[in-house]
Amino acid sequence: MSRTVSRASIVSAIVKKDLVEFSRDPLYLFLSILGLVFFIGFFWIAPNTVNETLVLGVHQTGMDALFEEFEQGATEAEGLKLVQFASEDELKKVVSGDVEYWESEDGTQRFFRDKAAGDKRPEDAKRVAVAIGIGFPEGFLEKTAAKEKTTVTVYSDADVPAEIQGAMKSFVREIAYALAGNELPVTEPAQENIILGTDRAGDQVSLREKMRPMLALFVLMIEVISMASLVSSEVLTRTVTAVLVTPAKAGDFLMAKTIYGTMLAMSQALIVLVAIGAFTAENWALLLLTMLVGSVMFTGVAMIVGAAGKDFIGTLFYSMLFLLPLMIPAFSILLPGTASTWIRFLPTYGMTQVLTGITAYGLGLADVWKNLLVASAWVIVIYLAGLFTLKRKVESL
């Protein structure tokens, strides 16, 4: 008896079968559900505030007028707060963290809390973290004016970036230079600042917001492991051979795996993105498109891994081999300043930039289209590599 069956029916039957297998595998389900709960929970636990103010501790004597002027200016300017300390030892202890510095809400009362000595937490006060401080010696003004050598100490917590430490040293040098009656040989422009690129001052995003693209990529990563395991088991148990002696062709099998992988990855990524509040009325279409691009990319990775893996551990190993480099661009968003130039050449760089732009900074297609184009080009490369690898594997059975 001869029957005709459409390619679409065959592909749909294989996708349906894959979904049944997925829903019955406790490991895939566990990984998926755990991933969803963990990532969503992690997002909401992460801090949602950004402190852009640099607190500078100062100890000085005989320079009250000068620092009053500085302090006034610092209060008016965004991003710098001056805290004066009565002694250099006090400043040192606060910067080193041995003693905590607290202020009342209105800033009029100051408290020092020595936790080691059992001091209680001051009421109606907030802790002010002083990570860097400058200790001016007695007679600094006079000695500098007389062009005598003197020593200024910059105290810095180990966590303060080297750039800030360097800036403080320059700041001290500049003060001394000016006090010595020298005019700086450099003239600043009349306008306050010239910012090249996007000025994020006052518009910085919190760690939580920066995590959005990373979480979306993590979910896709979990789905790579699930799908690669499914593909690998189909290859190893040779169920695919049984499928290919029916009217189903290798192309149907690959198409079904593409649809299944993309559908699964995208649906889970969407659940996470909805749960972490990434969608807005403005960005939903662009975000959907980006997630589609990402899902196809990771489906391609899953095909390569599935064709290579010989068991679950092997699949996990190959998954990590591919996924860890692909995660680097997402991590670099979390840790600004860590991104090297080579990261731009990683396949997920463009997609991460697009996701960050959309979810954290509210950018639109006009702003992200170049990165989206780069991401799409990578998708084509990775997906075709996945198709080729899996097709060769299937045909070699």
Next chain:
Amino acid sequence: MTDAAIKVEDITYSYGDLQAVKGISFEVQPGEILGFLGPNGAGKSTTIKMLTGQIAPKSGLAQILGKDITLDDPDIQARIGVCFEEKNLYLSMSGKENLDFYASLYGIKDAGSVEILRRVGLADRAKDRVKTYSKGMRQRMMISRAFINSPDVLFLDEPTDGLDPVTSASIRNTIKEEAGRGAAVLLTTHDMFEADELSNRVAFLNDGVIVALDTPENLKLKYGKRSVKIRLRDGAGVREETVALDAPESGELIKAAVGSGEVLTIHTEEATLEDIFIKMTGRGLAG
């Protein structure tokens, strides 16, 4: 004679430098069971892979139902059924779900999966996941999957390998039923008893070459010895006599033995297919 369901002319296949199939030719008619006998590595599975479209012959002609297998015609795949040696079933799905899935690949909406499972004695386990099935049940499941599309051509690779006698007998009956409804069956097996019982004809395959192709009876007649072994009471002991059937005095010798009243047993000394295979190739089938 009707058109052959399987027609193979001088096909070859190589894995790199190793020539696994060296130009074999045979035909299988509708309703006929051809037993493909040979030791491991003889080229049986490679031949089945070529005929089911898994690999393409390097040379020669292979037709299924009059169509060249290398043309990748979906109509051919729709009309064949394959039972693999490996139990490649979806373990997390039930027996019925497995059959329904394969039926959907053939475009069959209502496959009557439970009825097919009933034929192999698995109807009461239809809703259980295959991973809970015993080895014998999985093999019956494999057979039932090969029947899901009521195929015109069946390829059965070691369908009773390692099964208990009862399950094997049940599977053999099912294969006979399929041939009875007109399906051409290509059966590979190590089991000489099975080949003898099921096959209309057998092909001996050795080192990629068919060394003999005929009915089991003709092969036995051609290569076996025609004789009877008579065991006689001899005083307190037992004496054996072998009488060749083709000798002129055979009749008299048998008559005398029976007339002596001392006969304990008389057996025909028919060669088995394995004897013939060893005689022809110098090696056994199990190797």
